[in-house]
Amino acid sequence: MHPSRSAPTDWIVQKIADPPGGLDTTTTHQHETFAEGLVLDCGTVLRPLDVAYRTYGRLNDVRSNAILLCHALTGDQYAAETHPVTGKPGWWDTLVGPGKPIDTDRFFVICANVLGGCMGSTGPRSEMTDAEGHPQGRPWGTLFPAVTIRDMVRAQAMLVERLGITKLFAVIGGSMGGMQVLAWAALYPERVFSAIPIATAAWHSAQNIAFNEIGRQAINADPEFHGGEYWRHGTIPARGLAVARMTAHITYLSEEALTRKFGRRLRTGPMLTFDNDLFEVESYLQHQGSTFVQRFDANSYLTITRAMDFFDIAAEHEGALGAAFRASPVRFCVISFTSDWLFPTAMSRELVRALNAAAANVSFVEITSDKGHDAFLLDEPVLFRTVSGFLKGAAERWR
Amino acid sequence: MHPSRSAPTDWIVQKIADPPGGLDTTTTHQHETFAEGLVLDCGTVLRPLDVAYRTYGRLNDVRSNAILLCHALTGDQYAAETHPVTGKPGWWDTLVGPGKPIDTDRFFVICANVLGGCMGSTGPRSEMTDAEGHPQGRPWGTLFPAVTIRDMVRAQAMLVERLGITKLFAVIGGSMGGMQVLAWAALYPERVFSAIPIATAAWHSAQNIAFNEIGRQAINADPEFHGGEYWRHGTIPARGLAVARMTAHITYLSEEALTRKFGRRLRTGPMLTFDNDLFEVESYLQHQGSTFVQRFDANSYLTITRAMDFFDIAAEHEGALGAAFRASPVRFCVISFTSDWLFPTAMSRELVRALNAAAANVSFVEITSDKGHDAFLLDEPVLFRTVSGFLKGAAERWR
Numbered sequence: 001m002h003p004s005r006s007a008p009t010d011w012i013v014q015k016i017a018d019p020p021g022g023l024d025t026t027t028t029h030q031h032e033t034f035a036e037g038l039v040l041d042c043g044t045v046l047r048p049l050d051v052a053y054r055t056y057g058r059l060n061d062v063r064s065n066a067i068l069l070c071h072a073l074t075g076d077q078y079a080a081e082t083h084p085v086t087g088k089p090g091w092w093d094t095l096v097g098p099g100k101p102i103d104t105d106r107f108f109v110i111c112a113n114v115l116g117g118c119m120g121s122t123g124p125r126s127e128m129t130d131a132e133g134h135p136q137g138r139p140w141g142t143l144f145p146a147v148t149i150r151d152m153v154r155a156q157a158m159l160v161e162r163l164g165i166t167k168l169f170a171v172i173g174g175s176m177g178g179m180q181v182l183a184w185a186a187l188y189p190e191r192v193f194s195a196i197p198i199a200t201a202a203w204h205s206a207q208n209i210a211f212n213e214i215g216r217q218a219i220n221a222d223p224e225f226h227g228g229e230y231w232r233h234g235t236i237p238a239r240g241l242a243v244a245r246m247t248a249h250i251t252y253l254s255e256e257a258l259t260r261k262f263g264r265r266l267r268t269g270p271m272l273t274f275d276n277d278l279f280e281v282e283s284y285l286q287h288q289g290s291t292f293v294q295r296f297d298a299n300s301y302l303t304i305t306r307a308m309d310f311f312d313i314a315a316e317h318e319g320a321l322g323a324a325f326r327a328s329p330v331r332f333c334v335i336s337f338t339s340d341w342l343f344p345t346a347m348s349r350e351l352v353r354a355l356n357a358a359a360a361n362v363s364f365v366e367i368t369s370d371k372g373h374d375a376f377l378l379d380e381p382v383l384f385r386t387v388s389g390f391l392k393g394a395a396e397r398w399r
Numbered sequence: 400m401h402p403s404r405s406a407p408t409d410w411i412v413q414k415i416a417d418p419p420g421g422l423d424t425t426t427t428h429q430h431e432t433f434a435e436g437l438v439l440d441c442g443t444v445l446r447p448l449d450v451a452y453r454t455y456g457r458l459n460d461v462r463s464n465a466i467l468l469c470h471a472l473t474g475d476q477y478a479a480e481t482h483p484v485t486g487k488p489g490w491w492d493t494l495v496g497p498g499k500p501i502d503t504d505r506f507f508v509i510c511a512n513v514l515g516g517c518m519g520s521t522g523p524r525s526e527m528t529d530a531e532g533h534p535q536g537r538p539w540g541t542l543f544p545a546v547t548i549r550d551m552v553r554a555q556a557m558l559v560e561r562l563g564i565t566k567l568f569a570v571i572g573g574s575m576g577g578m579q580v581l582a583w584a585a586l587y588p589e590r591v592f593s594a595i596p597i598a599t600a601a602w603h604s605a606q607n608i609a610f611n612e613i614g615r616q617a618i619n620a621d622p623e624f625h626g627g628e629y630w631r632h633g634t635i636p637a638r639g640l641a642v643a644r645m646t647a648h649i650t651y652l653s654e655e656a657l658t659r660k661f662g663r664r665l666r667t668g669p670m671l672t673f674d675n676d677l678f679e680v681e682s683y684l685q686h687q688g689s690t691f692v693q694r695f696d697a698n699s700y701l702t703i704t705r706a707m708d709f710f711d712i713a714a715e716h717e718g719a720l721g722a723a724f725r726a727s728p729v730r731f732c733v734i735s736f737t738s739d740w741l742f743p744t745a746m747s748r749e750l751v752r753a754l755n756a757a758a759a760n761v762s763f764v765e766i767t768s769d770k771g772h773d774a775f776l777l778d779e780p781v782l783f784r785t786v787s788g789f790l791k792g793a794a795e796r797w798r
Binding site: 210222255261286341 | 602603604605606608609610612613616617619620621622638639641642645646649652654657658660661662663677678680681684685688708711714740743
């Protein structure tokens with residue numbers, strides 16, 4: 001069907017403001033501090049370690065109803081409540097809440113900001129310390145060490161222990177959140193009863209590394225980046241970060257979703273001009289880019305995209321993915337979406353094959369959706385039914 | 400298969416130089432000048448009009464053996480010879496030459512730089528003129544008018560007429576070149592005997608507009624762009640243009656091709672660092688970006704990507720694609736590649752359906768390839784056989 005004939009969108013064209021003055025730094029975030037710090041895979045010690053987090057629901061007396069949610073690249077701990085900076089609903093508000101598939105009347109849900117993030121967990125915006133924990137009077141900035149998905153998971157494990165939880169009922173996440181789910185199962189098989197990795201992979205592909213690199217290059221190319229020392233100059237690399245976000249955003253959608261949402265519809269009158277927001281799809285992307293810079297730190301973006309690129313569970317076991325999960329007691333529910341071309345179903349199938357070969361307990365659901373990678377964040381009834389059904393089944397087997 | 404186990408690549412890692420000082424401006428290009436100029440779709444008159452071109456082979460006495468090649472976004476007229484700026488083989492050297500599928504022992508092959516380009520045809524780098532053709536003492540730069548694919552084709556038609564050719568035996572091109580092929584067939588059905596649109600579409604999709612917009616945003620974000628007036632400042636927006644090229648380059652490849660070529664192979668020693676060229680795929684992309692800026696003008700990039708975005712043959716006929724080709728005498732051979740996700744087979748199928756509904760003479764070949772959109776430029780034996788076979792069949796029916 002020609003896109004000009006597609007149904008009108010309910011998306012409202014919004015005026016794109018000039019790049020905003022800077023990242024929100026006024027919001028304080030609930031967190032736990034670990035004075036002993038964390039030794040990273042790269043050898044650097046982060047001391048102290050802060051882990052910012054939110055919880056929803058109530059931990060039961062036997063501490064058996066805890067679910068950990070792991071967020072994606074640009075997510076954060078505000079999974080199921082109004083976001084304190086953007087004022088928008090939490091990123092998994094559709095899935096998590098009273099009576100929802102991840103039912104907070106029943107489960108105690110934890111979501112932590114990842115290590116390296118910019119919403120309260122230790123990251124490039126935190127004050128730099130030496131190995132003994134002495135503050136250095138400056139933010140880490142570009143000197144923040146390289147972190148891995150495993151490092152993120154180790155920090156979450158410290159939080160979970162601090163909260164008095166010996167074993168999580170479930171660990172759930174999509175995209176980079178799914179990578180953390182897999183790392184949890186590989187690192188702490190005795191501390192995870194069930195795991196739901198969604199729209200993810202056991203290693204980051206060459207194409208995904210390439211798309212991340214576009215974003216990093218765009219940030220590096222922005223003169224306001226100042227080699228990562230923008231905090232010294234009172235600037236933020238808003239334009240570079242916006243280009244990074246725009247690029248990533250395209251990869252989250254499917255061709256079908258973009259066509260349905262925008263087609264070739266024009267925003268404004270005359271066709272043959274050079275206006276930068278001629279087509280609705282452009283205006284939408286620019287809006288995505290410019291709102292993102294208000295809530296995200298460029299050095300965090302560099303740190304976290306690199307953690308994704310490093311991710312390769314098979315490589316940690318001499319290329320044998322199954323070895324990471326040999327005789328794992330964890331119950332897996334692997335979920336993918338047909339139109340996801342960033343983490344295509346083939347990657348989930350490869351994971352499922354390895355889990356099967358490792359004699360792990362695994363079910364696999366490929367959900368038909370034309371919404372692309374983003375489907376895991378959207379109103380997808382089959383996803384909701386799959387998650388609630390799997391959790392229900394798992395609960396029946398949970399001592 | 401885990402990418403670390405894939406076969407080693409023969410691609411040599413090259414040192415990426417600092418952004419070069421500027422675009423090559425020393426090479427002169429063979430061209431024809433049309434004093435009468437061209438009235439563009441937007442109403443602006445380009446006067447005079449220069450069309451730079453190259454020819455291969457010899458025009459026969461009855462002038463019946465001419466084939467026009469149409470180049471893609473970043474191609475140019477140097478289709479089948481060593482490129483005067485890069486020193487590399489022509490972009491269709493595999494397909495065009497003595498004894499090759501487009502046999503220059505037999506055909507007279509013409510390839511022109513597109514209107515708006517930067518290799519000798521009138522474009523943003525040309526001296527600005529008023530509607531009477533009086534020079535204005537400055538390059539067009541950012542004031543260069545918006546051009547369309549049809550405008551490009553009209554300029555080519557003037558060249559073809561100047562060369563004394565009444566009817567082309569074939570018009571052939573891939574990607575944006577394929578858009579020109581379709582525009583030729585729609586505008587000048589009596590002047591084209593056969594047409595081979597490859598890896599293309601009858602309109603530019605929302606996703607493709609979005610990817611183009613990333614490139615434009617990256618160029619605009621580069622402080623050396625100076626709002627398009629970089630020629631005044633003696634600069635070029637090398638970093639922004641490189642990001643644009645890198646983004647586009649990913650879309651030209653398939654996930655399989657990237658994995659086969661690079662997988663997750665590291666360039667250098669230690670894994671957990673922030674080096675920008677840690678993975679081979681990154682280094683490759685950066686090389687693609689930095690060599691591109693030596694041969695391409697940023698304002699041309701903006702002009703030509705916009706022309707692609709405007710392209711929509713159906714919209715020119717009230718959304719009815721078939722109406723553009725009603726009872727067309729042109730013989731079409733539509734070609735697509737299975738792993739092309741930029742111009743997927745579905746788009747070619749839609750074109751073929753419309754051509755069939757318009758009672759046009761059309762054959763369609765979907766070629767199995769894992770090389771992505773780029774396949775039309777690569778060593779694809781099935782492509783070669785398809786083109787040579789179709790040309791042979793068409794020649795038998797050509798008076």
